[in-house]
Amino acid sequence: MLKFYFNGSPNPSKVALYLEETGLPYEAIAVDTRKGQQFDPEFLKLNPNAKVPVIDDDGIVVFDSNAILLYLAEKHGLFLPDKRYRGEMLSWLMFIATGIGPYSGQAVHFRHFTPEPVPYAMKRYQFEAERHYGVLDEHLANRKFIVGESYSFLDMAAWGWCRMGNYVMGDDAWGKFTNLKRFVEAINSRDAAARALALKDKHSFKPNFDDEAKRFMFRHQHQ
Template sequence: MIKLYYHPSPNPAKVALFLEEAGLPYEMVPVDTRRGDQFKPEFLAINPNGKTPALTDGDVKIFDSSAILLYLAEKTGQFLPENTPEARGQMLSWLMFVATGIGPYCGQAVHFTRAAPEKIPYAINRYSYEAKRHWGLIEAQLGKHRYMLGDSYTLVDMAVWGWATRIPFALGEEIFSQIPNIKRHLDEISARPAAQRAMALKDQFAFKAEMDEEARKFLFPQNANLVA
């Protein structure tokens, strides 16, 4: 049985979407990061980085959401582009672009605008600008195609969707007026039954929502002594 170690945040969401789309049976194992579950020995034995998601499939242990998506796509033969070097090159490029660009810059934009104990204009401008620039490349790609790799729905679309659900939180509600193709793509995927089931996972467990001193200690241990 596949086990998905899950927290209701963008990277676990994209893996949940794939599992639901593929119809794979799995067990959701909650990881409450604001209570420090990610640092428990049993989780670190699967994901030494102490971040969600992680996935086990029998004896197989995988961490990093992009690696998990690739593993599941290759395991099932589903949601992959056509089997050509050109198509695979595009898939890997956009998948890693989400992993190394969209995710980190959106995450840092949220941190410096919402969580940092000191609002530093340089940092806010730096990460917000780069997050918008990265999303601009996604917007341009979706302006040329229905989906990220053309006319077929693939794992890359799932990776984009996971982060697109949080764009307003990262960059403000008004951002969607500037990225209509991303909004179209987000709305189409969010309306899929599999996406509805993936989004409902968060309601299966009472994840801690408060950003109190305990949560700050686990999420930002390097600044645990600072007051937001």
């Protein structure tokens, strides 16, 4: 059975969504990054980059959420855009992987977690997060899905971070990106999305973000 190493953060959540949408059997294995479990030697054998999510598909190990989604969609042929859209699909997948995800993460860090304000960094990452969300919002102006005529793994990939738009960009985010809001709300309304987000509640994770958690999550501050 497929093993899914996860926590409740945006990137594992989109893989959880795919697994719940497809009904593929899997074993969920919690990795508590606030306790530093991502640095355990056995986990580092799976992902030397010390991040979740990771899957072990009967000995085939894949890390990085977008790589996992592409691997599973191509292997099972489920929620995979028609092959005539492959170039467009790869383009938007890389846009999510190199733009939406990283800039959202950095915007969140400098908005919510920096120990002291860093105006330049906050402005830089906020701007780039909003720019990327704006590109996707415009793309969705006259379409329900990112690529093709049907819901695909690519929409799940974008949903992971985009569902947290207010947390990334502030409370007025959805006023700026109404097409993206519609897109996110449509996915949020799916039963599989509710199950994916509830997965973390079935496992024990450290609830408080204390100094120990910060040492593991923000190691650059302790070098």
